[in-house]
Amino acid sequence: MNISGAERSVEIKGFGGALGLVLDKAAPFEVIESDLRQLLQDTSSRRFFQGSEIVLGPDTRTLSAEEFSKLNQILQEGELELKPLETNGNAARLRKLRATESRGSKADTPTPKADTKPILEEAESEVVPESAAASPQLALPTLETVVPPAENPTPVNQEKSELHPGLNTDSGLIVRQTLRSGQTIKSKHSVIVFGDLNAGAEIESEGDIIVLGTIRGMVHAGISGDATVTVLGLRMQPTQIRIGSYISQPPAEKSGSIVTGPERAFVENGQIVIESQACGPAELIAMLLTFQRRGARSKVASRGSVPAIAVGAIRL
Amino acid sequence: MSQSIVITSGKGGVGKTTTTANLSTALANTGSSVVAVDADIGLRNLDLLMGLENRIVFNLVDVVKGRCTARQAMIKDKRSPNLFLLPTSQVDDKNAVSPEEMGGLVEELRKGFDYIIIDCPAGIEQGFRNAIAGADRAVVVTTPEVSAVRDADRIIGMLQHHDVPSQLIVNRLSMKMVESGEMMSQEDVVDILAVDLLGVIPEDSEVVVSGNQGVPVVLDTSSEAGAAYSRICRRILGESVPFPDFAEKRGFLTRLFRR
Structure with missing residues (x-):
């Protein structure tokens, strides 16, 4: 589900019920920031996402705590809220999600590197229940x-x-x-x-x-x-x-x-x-x-x- | 089938480097080819315990940065022809190397060795991430002290997060203090950490003496700690070696009167 249609450094995808933010790993943070703003300005998608909770998707870029709060601020302006803790560093679950992801769309998803630790590095809450992996909504x-x-x-x-x-x-x-x-x-x-x-x-x-x-x-x-x-x-x-x-x-x-x-x-x-x-x-x-x-x-x-x-x- | 094992602990001073030196030596003496990698960049110690400090020419950072080959940097042990040391740099710091580079180095070493034993620095930062990058499994060393056990717990959690299975060594256990209730027993430690116990090293002053001489204690068959390291080595090789009751050594009568 690529909302933007065009090549952007930010995408919002559905992950088994949750909305996940997928950030381009290569893009500089400033680009991500402006692309996210742009994405939210798009009125149709804005209406679509409004009031939803959003999590950091699997296989995404690593964010510092500062970058994280900046993104969250932008999202909040669009009446979205970034939920870090429920996905944050949740290795097992993310791996599973990532696995299903790449299985589902092998062609356009490059295989993620083995040691990518995708989410916020500052606060380590690497624990994820296996059961949560099956249904990411928790x-x-x-x-x-x-x-x-x-x-x-x-x-x-x-x-x-x-x-x-x-x-x-x-x-x-x-x-x-x-x-x-x-x-x-x-x-x-x-x-x-x-x-x-x-x-x-x-x-x-x-x-x-x-x-x-x-x-x-x-x-x-x-x-x-x-x-x-x-x-x-x-x-x-x-x-x-x-x-x-x-x-x-x-x-x-x-x-x-x-x-x-x-x-x-x-x-x-x-x-x-x-x-x-x-x-x-x-x-x-x-x-x-x-x-x-x-x-x-x-x-x-x-x-x-x-x-x-x-x-x-x-x-x- | 080569194996890479990282020796880690979280807390400093619990015996990571001593364990690395002794297990590497013991494994090499069984005929396996072994390289001991000192990943504690900036705080070079492993060469001292192995008595090889004056032979260092190149180091791990040189290898990673392509200034020399791994073969050139590795030092052959004085005693065992199967044992090599890849020393670390004393002038760089942990950020000189990335986890990807360390992973690549370990992959390269796999081609030439049966066992790659990596000495991890204390802490949970970049140095730790570097050291575990290429490891198949981890040996977590702790002493029976609350602070060491707490840090080991954190480390085991982080290892799980990186999908590295861990086993435990309880170092410097004093049976006398356990019996008088002043020290946690090995059972207490295992109860808290809930991981497989690989071995218990009794408190033994020989460890300090042999370390100062640059001769791993495992070569001294009469020392208790050396014997304990030999047992751990056999367990790493897949043998099932029973855990001796260190209290037995006190003799029947002493035990009788103590009760």
């Missing part, structure tokens, strides 16, 4: 993957939609790898990690955060201010937990000395509370289910839960 079903088919998730979804008007609530981000130091995930959706969150790694989510492994890094659930979201980890040794506008550090004692089982953090009476979850596989599934359901919190900790430990919470 709107992935979570419940569907963990819920037995007998369950009917419809009322749950309705409940959530009321709480988050405008947010695609029955979607989430599945990360199938351990997040290591320096790797970050930022998502508008709830995040489920199959692996550990190591110290120095960060997850920021507008929804809930579930880590099916050890949380050693920083988690921030409800980054847009929603304090009704929760954080679950099979082992909690976080450097920090943030929920909505609340922030807490784990107690000063040596980590791992008290609880080694699954724990859940949520905000209660203006404090972040961490609650132990005694659970087997069945309860774990139940817990995952209730993550979509704010009101069901008490039901989760039905059996064998220890009294909640209040952790010193500071209002930001």
Whole structure:
């Protein structure tokens, strides 16, 4: 889908549902800037793109943070917004996209160099869930993957939609790898990690955060201010937990000395509370289910839960 | 089938260069042809540990810039006829070479050697990107310290991003300190980093002595660290070598009374 028709250093292409910006690798940045302006001035394409979110496409030029913000400014003038973080440096996903790209149009797409690291180099968030690669929109079903088919998730979804008007609530981000130091995930959706969150790694989510492994890094659930979201980890040794506008550090004692089982953090009476979850596989599934359901919190900790430990919470 | 292996760590001073020198020597002693490449441009060390510093004429930057051939720059080891060192430049910095150029150099070296062992500089900047550019796999060296483990974690993540599989060496493990609870055990480190363990090197003062003499410790069969490097070499060659319990060496009675 070449909107411009003519040879330009900037193109906007569709990548499986998302709009991707493809920048000529050879062209100087000034040319890219002016071509992008021109592209957006074209009234027909402008109307077409208006209000859309746009990501940096695969096999594109590397941008410095400064160049990136300049492009974003131009796009914003055209009422488009460049979304860096969801594609940014996402090697696996980009490679897959690139692979499908070059397979699809071998003739006009030159084979990308093996070591091209296409996106913004400054902020490294090289983690991409494999599942995201299949559907680049990042709107992935979570419940569907963990819920037995007998369950009917419809009322749950309705409940959530009321709480988050405008947010695609029955979607989430599945990360199938351990997040290591320096790797970050930022998502508008709830995040489920199959692996550990190591110290120095960060997850920021507008929804809930579930880590099916050890949380050693920083988690921030409800980054847009929603304090009704929760954080679950099979082992909690976080450097920090943030929920909505609340922030807490784990107690000063040596980590791992008290609880080694699954724990859940949520905000209660203006404090972040961490609650132990005694659970087997069945309860774990139940817990995952209730993550979509704010009101069901008490039901989760039905059996064998220890009294909640209040952790010193500071209002930001 | 030649293999290129980068020895990296993130943090400095954990034993990358020592590991490079010892594994290169050990691999060469098994009959494989090996070249040790010092990619730490500007901070030349590998030649010292191999005792070859006074034979350097050309260096890696000269080769990359076409001022000489790789053959001319490589130095044959004093002891092993199968081992060569490609020393680095002491006057340039990391930006003198690009990852593409390093990748090309490694490709060229593949033609003449079974193993290309690349000594990576500390850090995650250009020097790191250069060093991993041509690597088939990585050996991440860490010590059982929180800072080293944290940096190793970052490095492993970056290696994954570049599709370089990594294995782990835990260096300078003191069994005595592990037993008294003052040091992370190898299990703790592997638990955090979640990668394959290639080997454990016990703390051994012989390493410093042999390094100063320019004789890799792996040649000293009586030293614990040397034996550990030999085991790692065999594992690289594909042998399955059991991990010894370093505590056993303390003797049965000592162990009994310690409990």
